[in-house]
Amino acid sequence: MALDNVSLKIASGEVFGLLGPNGAGKSTILKIMVGILRPTTGTIRLGEHDIVTDPEKAKKLIGYLPENPSLYTGLTTLEFLQFVGKIRGVADDLLDQKISDSLKSFGLEEKRNSLVGSLSKGMKQKVALIATSLHSPSVLVLDEPLTALDPKTRVSVKDWIGNQTKRGVTTILSTHDLDVAQTHAGRIAIIDHGKIVAVGDVESLRRLANTASDARLEDVFLRLTEEKGEEPARH
Amino acid sequence: MRYWVKGRFTKGAILGLVVGEAFSVVFILFGSSTYLSFSNRVGLSTGLSEVALSILLALFLVGLIQSGFNGSGLPVSSSDVDYVFTSPVPPREVFAAKVLLNSLTTVLFGFPPILVLYLRFSAYYHTPWPAALLAGLVTLIFLVIGLLLSADITLSLGHGLGERKKLWRNIFIVLVMVLSLLPITLLIPGIPSGIGEVARVLPNGLAAAVSVGLVSGTTGGLAYLADVSLLFAWLGGVLILGVRMSRQHFYDLLEVSVPGGEKFDKPNQVSRLDPRGKSIWSIVRLKEKILISRTREARAQFISAVFLSGFMIIYALSGSFSSSPTSFLFILFIIGSFGSGTASRWIEKERLWILKSSPVSMRRYVKEVYRARGAPLLLYLVPVIVAVGVPLVLGELSQPSLLLGVILALPGALEIASITMAGGMFFASKYGQSSTDDILSSQQQELADIRRFLFQTIINLVMVSPVILLVFVSETLVTILGSGYLPILAIGLVTVSIAFTVLSINFLLNKAGDAVSKREDL
Numbered sequence: 001m002a003l004d005n006v007s008l009k010i011a012s013g014e015v016f017g018l019l020g021p022n023g024a025g026k027s028t029i030l031k032i033m034v035g036i037l038r039p040t041t042g043t044i045r046l047g048e049h050d051i052v053t054d055p056e057k058a059k060k061l062i063g064y065l066p067e068n069p070s071l072y073t074g075l076t077t078l079e080f081l082q083f084v085g086k087i088r089g090v091a092d093d094l095l096d097q098k099i100s101d102s103l104k105s106f107g108l109e110e111k112r113n114s115l116v117g118s119l120s121k122g123m124k125q126k127v128a129l130i131a132t133s134l135h136s137p138s139v140l141v142l143d144e145p146l147t148a149l150d151p152k153t154r155v156s157v158k159d160w161i162g163n164q165t166k167r168g169v170t171t172i173l174s175t176h177d178l179d180v181a182q183t184h185a186g187r188i189a190i191i192d193h194g195k196i197v198a199v200g201d202v203e204s205l206r207r208l209a210n211t212a213s214d215a216r217l218e219d220v221f222l223r224l225t226e227e228k229g230e231e232p233a234r235h
Numbered sequence: 236m237r238y239w240v241k242g243r244f245t246k247g248a249i250l251g252l253v254v255g256e257a258f259s260v261v262f263i264l265f266g267s268s269t270y271l272s273f274s275n276r277v278g279l280s281t282g283l284s285e286v287a288l289s290i291l292l293a294l295f296l297v298g299l300i301q302s303g304f305n306g307s308g309l310p311v312s313s314s315d316v317d318y319v320f321t322s323p324v325p326p327r328e329v330f331a332a333k334v335l336l337n338s339l340t341t342v343l344f345g346f347p348p349i350l351v352l353y354l355r356f357s358a359y360y361h362t363p364w365p366a367a368l369l370a371g372l373v374t375l376i377f378l379v380i381g382l383l384l385s386a387d388i389t390l391s392l393g394h395g396l397g398e399r400k401k402l403w404r405n406i407f408i409v410l411v412m413v414l415s416l417l418p419i420t421l422l423i424p425g426i427p428s429g430i431g432e433v434a435r436v437l438p439n440g441l442a443a444a445v446s447v448g449l450v451s452g453t454t455g456g457l458a459y460l461a462d463v464s465l466l467f468a469w470l471g472g473v474l475i476l477g478v479r480m481s482r483q484h485f486y487d488l489l490e491v492s493v494p495g496g497e498k499f500d501k502p503n504q505v506s507r508l509d510p511r512g513k514s515i516w517s518i519v520r521l522k523e524k525i526l527i528s529r530t531r532e533a534r535a536q537f538i539s540a541v542f543l544s545g546f547m548i549i550y551a552l553s554g555s556f557s558s559s560p561t562s563f564l565f566i567l568f569i570i571g572s573f574g575s576g577t578a579s580r581w582i583e584k585e586r587l588w589i590l591k592s593s594p595v596s597m598r599r600y601v602k603e604v605y606r607a608r609g610a611p612l613l614l615y616l617v618p619v620i621v622a623v624g625v626p627l628v629l630g631e632l633s634q635p636s637l638l639l640g641v642i643l644a645l646p647g648a649l650e651i652a653s654i655t656m657a658g659g660m661f662f663a664s665k666y667g668q669s670s671t672d673d674i675l676s677s678q679q680q681e682l683a684d685i686r687r688f689l690f691q692t693i694i695n696l697v698m699v700s701p702v703i704l705l706v707f708v709s710e711t712l713v714t715i716l717g718s719g720y721l722p723i724l725a726i727g728l729v730t731v732s733i734a735f736t737v738l739s740i741n742f743l744l745n746k747a748g749d750a751v752s753k754r755e756d757l
Contacts, residue, residue: 034592037755056594064592072586074526079508086510086518087593095510113503115529131589 017185063137073117088135122153289443293418299381303388330481370446377442383473422553523607560644578656582667598748635718650736657743658695664747
């Protein structure tokens with residue numbers, strides 16, 4: 001069983017972090033949220049739409065970025081973004097402007113006619129992020145957006161996440177980067193072996209873990225994942 | 236090789252082998268009737284026809300060559316790239332091991348039915364069973380030559396060649412295409428004898444001569460020894476060619492289906508996907524066309540079309556079409572199965588995380604991809620069928636019972652190609668590897684490929700068999716009802732055949748869309 005009795009409620013505009021060791025079930029939760037995996041029991045609702053019974057309406061609200069996103073290497077950057085924008089319902093008169101603005105903000109204007117296959121990993125990640133947000137989703141689901149990126153690109157991506165959250169986009173973020181989680185996430189869920197071990201803001205997690213009030217999130221995380229309680233504590 | 240093989244022999248693989256052997260026996264039954272048809276055509280009324288066997292083997296070679304052009308001649312996974320190619324293993328050893336691995340599968344699948352076939356012939360000629368065993372081994376050597384040639388073709392399609400080598404590569408490709416279709420021209424009455432002489436020294440001709448000699452007990456003599464030597468010379472030649480090509484820049488020569496693994500000659504292009512004023516679905520089709528044109532798929536598609544067209548024209552000129560349209564359709568199915576690679580490989584190029592997180596219907600998406608990938612091939616075949624069909628129909632006007640078969644077989648060719656492509660897309664959706672393989676390990680993917688090949692061929696054959704059966708019973712229907720009913724029968728049966736095809740394609744593509752929806756990998 002990949003997940004066991006996972007139940008979460010995320011408010012509109014909230015930035016919600018998912019932390020857990022490798023294999024804990026973070027990616028599985030995110031894939032279920034965006035409709036790639038079907039839950040064996042339970043429901044997932046985005047607003048008033050159920051992702052299982054009403055997937056097309058629910059998916060209009062979502063922008064999803066998987067871990068290691070693969071792109072159409074045979075398309076140019078512009079073609080790729082045009083294609084994604086079109087299938088996600090971005091209006092024709094808005095699409096070109098959005099693409100231009102996004103490429104400019106990520107410093108990729110010179111790469112608009114370059115084949116995606118010729119881009120570096122960092123550039124591809126930026127293109128994938130642009131594709132995720134072209135249709136102005138109200139919910140962003142980001143799976144390890146900073147993994148294996150160079151420091152400069154990590155800064156760009158962190159800034160982008162920050163800008164999205166400032167705009168009030170609900171963001172669900174799975175990450176190993178505790179600094180990102182601590183900086184951006186209002187609440188964090190810690191997952192281990194498919195179960196939610198603890199949920200809450202950093203302060204409440206510190207209390208749950210019985211650590212000092214200035215304890216690093218890393219220490220809180222380690223303490224909580226060592227202790228496997230019956231019921232997840234929620235704040 | 237031990238580790239590559241290790242994952243294959245699970246219960247599932249053994250079951251697959253058993254099913255495959257059963258399928259092979261059925262295939263031999265169809266193949267033997269086609270062989271007899273060829274034997275009658277080339278004028279020998281008794282016994283085995285060496286030329287007929289040569290033509291049959293040539294058809295197998297065409298299939299393997301098409302696989303080579305589709306890039307399947309030397310399949311390389313991302314795990315090979317990451318772990319094998321970064322190890323101090325000489326590329327020529329990797330080449331040899333990969334071909335040996337494919338040969339192992341071919342031997343396991345191919346040898347039993349081939350041996351059964353030769354044992355039957357040997358019984359007819361009262362020659363000892365070791366002769367049949369040797370004849371079977373000779374045919375297997377021919378199949379290994381085909382696999383090596385397929386691997387060489389895939390190696391030759393790499394992007395890393397210099398301009399001078401590209402010229403030699405293009406000459407090599409044209410030569411392979413011409414020589415692979417040459418033996419089939421022997422079916423045409425009045426063909427110059429020189430062509431027969433050339434076909435005689437090709438691998439299929441030599442394998443047929445040596446095998447038939449063994450089972451018919453006519454071995455011996457210098458000419459026979461020369462045939463055996465030349466066959467082994469072909470084996471050595473294609474092996475040396477492959478080893479030579481894989482000696483340097485092995486990785487650069489191969490297109491590896493991992494993100495960023497493909498090489499493009501020109502990293503900067505003119506962007507062609509303008510979505511303004513277009514529907515989502517026309518953009519999906521345009522995206523496919525752009526991807527096909529920028530990768531090797533356009534060339535593979537063209538070569539499939541050339542093979543199918545060439546075969547149709549030769550078969551029509553041979554006069555065998557009218558007397559045995561079902562054999563024509565069956566052979567077309569075999570060639571088409573190898574050539575449906577363009578449609579079958581759609582999943583490798585797809586990025587499921589984009590589709591599955593987008594508000595699009597997967598069933599509709601798959602259908603639009605089918606339109607984009609299948610339509611060019613079908614449109615290319617339509618004028619060929621018209622060019623071939625008009626003289627055939629006019630030639631059979633005085634024979635109503637044969638005429639109906641011809642009338643049904645002509646659109647039947649397109650129908651079989653269409654259904655085979657849709658079947659290929661379905662099985663790719665269910666079993667094919669998508670853009671990342673962290674869900675499917677490399678060995679599991681190999682197993683999935685074996686299952687997929689077996690199921691795909693069997694299910695495709697089941698799906699197209701009503702089309703073939705309709706042609707098969709047409710002569711009987713005209714005989715029973717009378718030639719006066721020919722127009723009604725022709726219109727009615729063609730309509731039924733087309734309706735069946737449309738329903739089958741719709742069914743297969745819906746299944747493909749559902750299979751993609753259920754996949755949990757990206």
